[in-house]
Amino acid sequence: LQHGAHRIGKRTDADMAKWRGYGLGQFIHWGVYSLMGGGYNGKNYSDAGGAAEWIRSWKEVPHAVYDSLYKAFNPKSFNPKQWAAMAKQMGVKYLTFTTKHHDGFCLWPSAYTDYNITKSPYKKDIVKEVVDAYTEAGIDIYLYFFFFFWNHPDGRYDLITKEDSIAFDRFKLFTKNQLTELLQRYPQTKGLWFDGTWDKSWQKSGAFSDSLEQHLKSLIPGLIIGSRLRADEKGNRHFDANGELMGDYEQGWERKIPKTYADVHGNDWDCVMTIPENGWGYAEKWMGHWKTTNELIEMTAQCVSLGGNFVVNFGPKGDGSFRPEEIKNAKEIGDWMKINNQAIYNCEYAGWEKQDWGYYTKKRGEDKVYMIVFNVPVSGSLKIKPA
Numbered sequence: 001l002q003h004g005a006h007r008i009g010k011r012t013d014a015d016m017a018k019w020r021g022y023g024l025g026q027f028i029h030w031g032v033y034s035l036m037g038g039g040y041n042g043k044n045y046s047d048a049g050g051a052a053e054w055i056r057s058w059k060e061v062p063h064a065v066y067d068s069l070y071k072a073f074n075p076k077s078f079n080p081k082q083w084a085a086m087a088k089q090m091g092v093k094y095l096t097f098t099t100k101h102h103d104g105f106c107l108w109p110s111a112y113t114d115y116n117i118t119k120s121p122y123k124k125d126i127v128k129e130v131v132d133a134y135t136e137a138g139i140d141i142y143l144y145f146f147f148f149f150w151n152h153p154d155g156r157y158d159l160i161t162k163e164d165s166i167a168f169d170r171f172k173l174f175t176k177n178q179l180t181e182l183l184q185r186y187p188q189t190k191g192l193w194f195d196g197t198w199d200k201s202w203q204k205s206g207a208f209s210d211s212l213e214q215h216l217k218s219l220i221p222g223l224i225i226g227s228r229l230r231a232d233e234k235g236n237r238h239f240d241a242n243g244e245l246m247g248d249y250e251q252g253w254e255r256k257i258p259k260t261y262a263d264v265h266g267n268d269w270d271c272v273m274t275i276p277e278n279g280w281g282y283a284e285k286w287m288g289h290w291k292t293t294n295e296l297i298e299m300t301a302q303c304v305s306l307g308g309n310f311v312v313n314f315g316p317k318g319d320g321s322f323r324p325e326e327i328k329n330a331k332e333i334g335d336w337m338k339i340n341n342q343a344i345y346n347c348e349y350a351g352w353e354k355q356d357w358g359y360y361t362k363k364r365g366e367d368k369v370y371m372i373v374f375n376v377p378v379s380g381s382l383k384i385k386p387a
């Protein structure tokens with residue numbers, strides 16, 4: 001394969017070692033959709049099972065309404081230092097932040113489209129404000145970037161005609177320009193989190209995504225890119241035709257956690273998770289069961305015990321404030337992390353058979369195993385079965 005995996009096995013450099021040691025991360029979905037909070041005309045998209053950040057695709061919402069939201073985007077309560085302080089207290093080591101979601105609205109002043117933050121009443125570069133505040137707090141930055149979106153004339157779901165290919169070539173150049181712009185504007189960026197690369201047009205663009213990845217990595221040495229970017233020349237995603245991972249870590253664990261170590265195939269991985277059942281952007285009405293702090297902590301332990309990182313999503317409101325439930329979760333996770341972080345940071349799979357009381361983690365590079373206990377047996381004794 002010319003455009004398959006270029007490396008067999010895990011990366012061995014210091015940047016990736018740091019990524020591996022994060023344990024806990026924060027995801028933030030923020031954009032003009034946050035203004036609607038999943039509702040329109042007294043109806044709620046979550047009642048129809050829809051995610052709030054997808055509301056533009058709901059039949060109840062006229063596109064003209066959605067596409068004018070940016071004119072009202074003026075987050076009066078947005079305080080990036082406060083965001084970073086909350087994340088710091090929570091104990092997260094990295095942030096993945098939505099620079100552009102399905103709607104194509106750019107939270108930075110992109111030179112390649114007018115549909116960006118400078119056209120809102122807020123005007124200021126939100127990506128810069130977030131990047132600077134988190135960097136100052138010692139939290140690493142990953143930029144989320146969605147490829148295809150609802151209102152770009154050159155976007156194509158498939159390439160059937162010659163015109164499709166010509167339009168899509170323009171789209172690819174636009175994408176490359178925007179990503180170059182992001183990395184040049186925010187050189188602190190440690191990695192990119194790609195999304196929305198499931199379409200046939202992208203599957204057929206393996207050579208391009210390969211060259212794009214190499215180009216981006218040349219701009220920031222050590223840059224970390226997951227397995228959602230590339231396709232091989234046969235259209236395979238994540239894993240190439242030979243079954244090798246394309247990318248620095250497996251990016252398939254969205255709202256689901258591997259059950260056993262065998263499920264992760266020896267790769268690096270992280271799991272991104274919503275607090276409600278589904279929905280990433282701010283929703284006034286959260287869907288389904290809301291995860292408790294205990295559940296989120298247990299998921300963190302579970303992920304680290306299987307060699308991955310756990311990333312909790314937050315959806316700030318359109319005014320830049322967080323909902324009280326999220327503030328409480330963050331605070332309580334942080335209180336737990338303060339006491340127990342040794343068993344989370346820089347830890348990995350211990351290799352011992354899982355027991356019902358909880359999870360083992362092992363300090364990387366040391367012979368030190370932790371037991372994170374969630375279910376205390378009535379007998380009071382914790383059985384262990386070392387390998």
Ligand code: TA9
Nearest residue numbers: 051053195196197198228237238252254272280
């Ligand atoms: C995806 C996904 O994009 C994707 C691309 C390539 C290979 C695998 C996947 C994959 C596996 C599981 C879920 C998704 C997916 O739904 N991605 C899109 C959603 N990502 C969330 C983080 C939110 O940004 C959500 O709004 C978005 O639609």
